[in-house]
Amino acid sequence: MIDILISVLIGVAAVISALMAIEEKRASRSLLFFVFFAVCLTGFMIHSRLLALALMTLALSLGSFAFIAVLYSLSSEEKDYKRVRGAVVAVILAIALFTAIGRIGSLSQPPETILGLHESAIPLILAHGIFILALALSLRVIMKEGERA
Amino acid sequence: MSYLNIYLYFSIVLLAVGVYGLLSRKSWAKVLISLEIIVFSALVLLALVLLYSNYLGIYVGQTFLILLIFLDSSMTGILLACILLVYRRFRARSIDDMSRLRG
Numbered sequence: 001m002i003d004i005l006i007s008v009l010i011g012v013a014a015v016i017s018a019l020m021a022i023e024e025k026r027a028s029r030s031l032l033f034f035v036f037f038a039v040c041l042t043g044f045m046i047h048s049r050l051l052a053l054a055l056m057t058l059a060l061s062l063g064s065f066a067f068i069a070v071l072y073s074l075s076s077e078e079k080d081y082k083r084v085r086g087a088v089v090a091v092i093l094a095i096a097l098f099t100a101i102g103r104i105g106s107l108s109q110p111p112e113t114i115l116g117l118h119e120s121a122i123p124l125i126l127a128h129g130i131f132i133l134a135l136a137l138s139l140r141v142i143m144k145e146g147e148r149a
Numbered sequence: 150m151s152y153l154n155i156y157l158y159f160s161i162v163l164l165a166v167g168v169y170g171l172l173s174r175k176s177w178a179k180v181l182i183s184l185e186i187i188v189f190s191a192l193v194l195l196a197l198v199l200l201y202s203n204y205l206g207i208y209v210g211q212t213f214l215i216l217l218i219f220l221d222s223s224m225t226g227i228l229l230a231c232i233l234l235v236y237r238r239f240r241a242r243s244i245d246d247m248s249r250l251r252g
Contacts, residue, residue: 064222082172093164093165097165135226
């Protein structure tokens with residue numbers, strides 16, 4: 001019962017903060033809601049007993065937060081919204097997915113002790129670290145080429 | 150119904166919120182936030198379906214999740230670089246200004 005209560009709380013908080021991050025006009029508040037959304041996601045991971053992945057999610061979503069903060073200085077203020085079109089498409093999509101997902105039976109309880117990553121995942125993380133490094137270098141090349149052009 | 154099912158429905162609602170933001174907003178930052186929300190909804194769904202599936206092992210699920218998290222971060226980095234370049238070259242401040250890039 002407590003598990004269900006916590007999951008409902010985390011779900012509602014995440015959905016509301018995601019909506020507010022999109023709807024809020026002031027950049028600072030929008031970013032704040034995005035951070036709260038990331039914290040809710042981390043809460044979901046911890047509640048599902050995935051501590052290592054929760055920390056990774058939090059770190060990387062805070063990285064995205066930095067990117068979005070940079071982008072806010074480049075964005076213009078919005079005046080005309082297409083709310084109705086977006087809302088209609090989103091509701092239709094959600095209803096279709098709810099119908100499809102409704103066929104899935106009740107999920108079993110997760111195993112009790114999944115707190116860390118398996119040893120075999122460590123080389124994968126290192127490989128991804130190298131990948132991210134290569135990405136950073138290629139971004140630098142892209143930026144330099146763009147400046148030259 | 151276990152609490153895992155509630156998270157399943159929660160991921161669908163998150164996807165709908167992300168699609169709404171993607172279709173209704175035009176500024177770069179809001180579009181990126183919407184994309185992040187969509188990716189996080191996929192992350193929640195993957196975490197549930199893969200980690201608690203009877204057919205795949207727990208560690209296969211962890212591997213998929215790590216892959217998705219890193220892909221998300223690299224996607225954000227590439228998007229930021231592209232947007233910065235478009236801004237420097239065309240002074241484009243929203244998606245509408247990108248129409249100039251049409252061939």
